[in-house]
Amino acid sequence: MNRLFNLVNQQDNRQLLMNTIRNGRVANAYLFHGPEGSGQEGFALEYAAMLNCQSRENQPCGQCPSCHKMKTLEHGNIHLVFPIRTGSLEKNDPPFKNFGPDDMEEIQNCIRKKAENPYEKLCPFDGKHIPINFIREIRRKIYLTAPEPGYKVVIVFDADLMMEPAANAFLKILEEPPDKTLLILTTSNIDAILPTIRSRCQRLHFPALSTTDLGNHLRENGIREDRINLVMRLSGGDVRQAIQLKEADLGRLREMTLEALRMIAIWKIDKVYDLVNRFVTLRKENPDEFDRLMLSISFWFRDAAILKAGKPESDLVHADMQIEIRKFVDYYTELDAFGAYSAVDNCIDLISRNVYINLALVNMFFKIHNRIQPGKSQ
Ligand SMILES: [Zn+2]
Numbered sequence: 001m002n003r004l005f006n007l008v009n010q011q012d013n014r015q016l017l018m019n020t021i022r023n024g025r026v027a028n029a030y031l032f033h034g035p036e037g038s039g040q041e042g043f044a045l046e047y048a049a050m051l052n053c054q055s056r057e058n059q060p061c062g063q064c065p066s067c068h069k070m071k072t073l074e075h076g077n078i079h080l081v082f083p084i085r086t087g088s089l090e091k092n093d094p095p096f097k098n099f100g101p102d103d104m105e106e107i108q109n110c111i112r113k114k115a116e117n118p119y120e121k122l123c124p125f126d127g128k129h130i131p132i133n134f135i136r137e138i139r140r141k142i143y144l145t146a147p148e149p150g151y152k153v154v155i156v157f158d159a160d161l162m163m164e165p166a167a168n169a170f171l172k173i174l175e176e177p178p179d180k181t182l183l184i185l186t187t188s189n190i191d192a193i194l195p196t197i198r199s200r201c202q203r204l205h206f207p208a209l210s211t212t213d214l215g216n217h218l219r220e221n222g223i224r225e226d227r228i229n230l231v232m233r234l235s236g237g238d239v240r241q242a243i244q245l246k247e248a249d250l251g252r253l254r255e256m257t258l259e260a261l262r263m264i265a266i267w268k269i270d271k272v273y274d275l276v277n278r279f280v281t282l283r284k285e286n287p288d289e290f291d292r293l294m295l296s297i298s299f300w301f302r303d304a305a306i307l308k309a310g311k312p313e314s315d316l317v318h319a320d321m322q323i324e325i326r327k328f329v330d331y332y333t334e335l336d337a338f339g340a341y342s343a344v345d346n347c348i349d350l351i352s353r354n355v356y357i358n359l360a361l362v363n364m365f366f367k368i369h370n371r372i373q374p375g376k377s378q
Helices: 011-022 040-053 065-071 099-116 132-140 164-175 211-220 225-237 239-244 246-265 270-286 287-308 319-331 335-352 356-371
Strands: 027-032 079-082 152-156 181-187 202-205
Touching: 011 040, 011 202, 027 040, 040 065, 040 152, 040 181, 132 152, 132 164, 152 270, 181 335, 211 225, 211 239, 225 239, 225 246, 225 319, 246 270, 246 287, 246 319, 246 356, 270 287, 270 356, 287 319, 287 335, 335 356
Parallel strands: 027 181, 027 202, 079 152, 152 181
Antiparallel strands: none
């Protein structure tokens, strides 16, 4: 089966969508829903491409003029709606009225990124809502003749972010859908979609990806074999997050993890306080990287426990640090790996509940130190 966008699996849904076109049973409106990163947004784009592909079979062919324009999301028939920060608007203002050329360029950039990687979120300026003016503008456009042959397709990403006025405006489109127009809503939060909208859409569920599917996709995208388990764990199965983790991030994570463990094992008090300060700064400046570092340390002890128990090395999360973990386990013969793992886990939990982070970290480092070499520093 041909594909236009780089999407992972969901073969049943792909087949089902293909069949609607073959059998002339394309509905007016769909609601694609599933957990973040399962591909519902990308498949909305893929379906738009299938539907407008000019080849008779193997849609989307990837070769015809329509497929070329779809691939870059520059097709005249495709209308994308997404959360955006607008500033204040009058009733009939277009949604981008308050944006200057630089802002528009940023929006174009976001759309280009989405075209390259359909798992990227299309959410310029971290918009939290889809404003009603965006829906009104779409309404004005879709009742006009399509600029190109084929179907007009409106895709509303994160449709749950339409506030009630926007949702009601959208409902009016659903009630009187223009000819040869396909409406697709996507969401990872179906409960937040108005029931009146839900009931007018055909629903299609995109289940979370299996680790096998995600692992294969990461391999195809050039992630090193010995880092695949780590990337899957760090991303919690979300393809978008997984792909965003670059080789440089993972290399730095490895260095930071090893450095922290060295400092904790040696336990020179001034070095330990330096370490605390570095962690605190990291959390302020790059919270995602901080979260990954904490997880990475917890995986280290999880892996140490696995090696101690003589379980297979293929179970390791830090496969790229196998040699270091093996040495660590052999050197610290008294290591309570599970105890150290729990200390990290507990600290992650405390920090998420906004305790005083410096104290939580010192406490965690101290507990880890004691579990690495029990009896040495008490
Ligand atoms: Zn085509």
